Amino acid sequence: MAALGTIRKRGAFLVVIIGLGLFAFIAEEMVRSCEVTSNEKRQQVGEVLGEKISVQDFQRLVDEYQDMIKMTQGRDNLTEEEMNSIKDRVWETYVRNTILEKEAAKVGLTVTDTELQNILKEGKNSMLMGTPFVNQQTGRFDVSMLTKFLADYKTVGTQNPQMAEQYQKIYNYWKFIEKNLRQQTLQMKYYTLLSRTLLSNPVSAEMAFNDRYEDNSIELASLAYSSISDDKVTVSDADLKKKYDEKKEMFKQYVESRDIKYVDFQVLPSAADRKALMASLTDASQKLQNGNEPADVVRKAQSQIAYTGVPVTSKAYPYDIASRLDSMTVGETTAPFESKGDNTLNVIKLISKVQMPDSVEYRQIQIGGETVEAARKTADSVYNALKGGADFDELAKKYSQEGTKIWLTSSMYENSQSFDADTKAYLDALNTLGVNEIKNLPFTQGNVIVQVTNRKAMVNKYVAAVVKHTIDFSKSTYSAAYNKFSQFVSENQTLEAMEKNAAKYGFQVLERKDIMNSEHNVANVRGTRDAMKWIFEAKAGEISPLYECGNNDHLLVLAMTKVHPVGYRDVEDVKDILKSDVIRDKKFDMLKDKLAGASNIAAAKAKGAEISGVPQITFSAPVYVSATRASEPALSGAVAATKQGQFCPRVIKGNAGAYMFQVTKKAKRQGEKFDDKAIEAQLRQQAMGAVSNYFMNELYIKSNVVDNRYLFF
DSSP states (O other): OHHHHHHHHTHHHHHHHHHHHHHHHHHHHHHHHHHHHHHHHHTEEEEETTEEEEHHHHHHHHHHHHHHHHHHHTOSOOOHHHHHHHHHHHHHHHHHHHHHHHHHHHTTOOOOHHHHHHHHHHOOOGGGGGSSOEETTTTEEOHHHHHHHHHHHHHHHHHOHHHHHHHHHHHHHHHHHHHHHHHHHHHHHHHHHHHTTSOOOHHHHHHHHHHHHEEEEEEEEEEEGGGSOGGGSOOOHHHHHHHHHHSGGGGEESSOEEEEEEEEEEOOOOHHHHHHHHHHHHHHHHHHHTTOOHHHHHHHTTOSSOOOOOOBOGGGSOHHHHHHHTTSOTTOBOOOEEETTTTEEEEEEEEEEEEEEEEEEEEEEEEOOSSHHHHHHHHHHHHHHHHTTOOHHHHHHHTTOOOOOEEEEGGGTTTOSOOOHHHHHHHHHHHHOOTTOEEEEEETTEEEEEEEEEEEEEEEEEEEEEEEEEOOOOHHHHHHHHHHHHHHHHHOOSHHHHHHHGGGGTOOOEEEEEEOTTOSOBTTBSSOHHHHHHHTTOOTTOBOOOEEETTTTEEEEEEEEEEEOSEEOOTGGGHHHHHHHHHHHHHHHHHHHHHTTOOSHHHHHHTTOEEEEEEEEOTTSOEEETTTTEEEHHHHHHHHTSOTTOEEEEEEEOSSEEEEEEEEEEEEOTTOOOOHHHHHHHHHHHHHHHIIIIIHHHHHHTTTOEEOGGGTO
16 A cells, blocks of 8 residues: 555656656667658669669669660670760650559550560561661571570570570560560650641641742841840839739749859879889880880880780771871881870780681680590590591580680770780780681680681781870879869868969869759869768858869869759849840830831832842741841741731841831742652651650659659769
């Protein structure tokens, strides 16, 4: 009882304690939930119609597209600019397909397996023509080749592990093509459906024909807006506000943008740096001329181009090197020379120049064994059998190979930076063997017996030792530049101070307006992702840290000047546009008053108008007026609506002037006949273009697209 009494006395206190405990538990769960949500958000590249895509999923799409480019172009690496382009293309494709799939699903549009098979059987789609399944004899996609490949793909991994990797690459490439075929077909279905809502008929076709092929000739009276000085026109704030209200929808933006001012300083090599590099390349040139081992000289000089000793075409070298090779004699070594295009100093020694085939067709049999000696013995036996007239294909099958004929082109190997001894011997044999000649090649792990079956396109091939070295700044030069720039940044922590003192340091404050987060670089300097992230996190008036960017040769500091959120731009932001429009309107009113009462061309001329003849005006194309140097669509419409011989008494407001005119001739263009079916087909094509451009743009605007790629790439 005593215990119960104690509890009753302290009941309120206990309730508070229990309440705090429950609150702490709930708060902990809320914090944990918020952390999970925040972490998920930090991993999201973007969002379309509420559907989020993670950085991992987006990277997979990028890798898929990148692998396709590498395979079709036979390349190992892509430049930063090419990778940025790929990321943009992948993002645009992802957004479009996400919107398209959602919209198509609403009306029940799909692409069935049967439809896809029909596309493959027909084989006319342009995407199919870039695949490895094109019949070289017919020049058309061959679905049977694809079917055979897919069947072989399932077993090649167990039967021939060496081929498995290549088959996997081709398989991945095909799956990419197949996916894009489905997306393309769905897109065409949806576009066709929407375009049919824009009806075409013989009446509209005839109107379109007349608009395009009815020529009008006029006598034109022009008064250019430029004939009135801008300072003769008064523009008030009320005028600007009225014009803003009139054109407000033009000033709506759907993506946030930001304005910055910045100082970008590029570190350049000093005179001492250039002198030291010239001495190094002069030494390399002398050593090559004296007969030193080319590979050693090139390596020690830290050349951008490795020495391989393998004959290659001039395409394997940069243009500045390739352009000199043909004019050099074998054994000649150049003095150091500068290439402005890539900012390098260069030395070339031409070691050999030979005629070799650009393309070689060959087949081979790989011979292995329990030991290298056993492989050699077997290879000798096979080689002797072939020399004695044995069938190549039959012998290949005996060793579980097909002996398939393969084409090797120069471009497939000449951009490699190194070759081992086995590869050099292999390439040398293929390039020097005659047609139907056979050679037994001993390699480290076994033998390969090759037979050249065809040779095409004899070209010049070169072995050249090239020393190419960028004209770089030294560490001391960079350190001095960094210290100077760092001092400038630390002493000027406001935009006002930056603008006031930049010139004292030899810097210039530049401005960039309307940066969007879909851009890849700041101030056209690569490697500025951190600066981009700062831009879209900063507040107006803030100064950024110092960024080291570019190719480690740029120093950058930013000042945030203004943030333009999604929505309508401020009047101040578009003041220059508004002022220009108001001035044009007021000048037109002044010129209109000047032309008032003119009832013919002569009267307009008497009021100061410039008179000129303008032939071949059609409704479907804007008139170009040489007197005002402007295209005038409004004039085209007014001329089309005026009968032959009539004077248009209304003053036409153009982009660059005020106009009056008289129609002197109307005639159908000679040689053009009305074909309602052909014109209707053209109108349907125009409708398809409208769907692609305008309808899809409207869908994009309504899809709440969020693009956060700048946080990751």
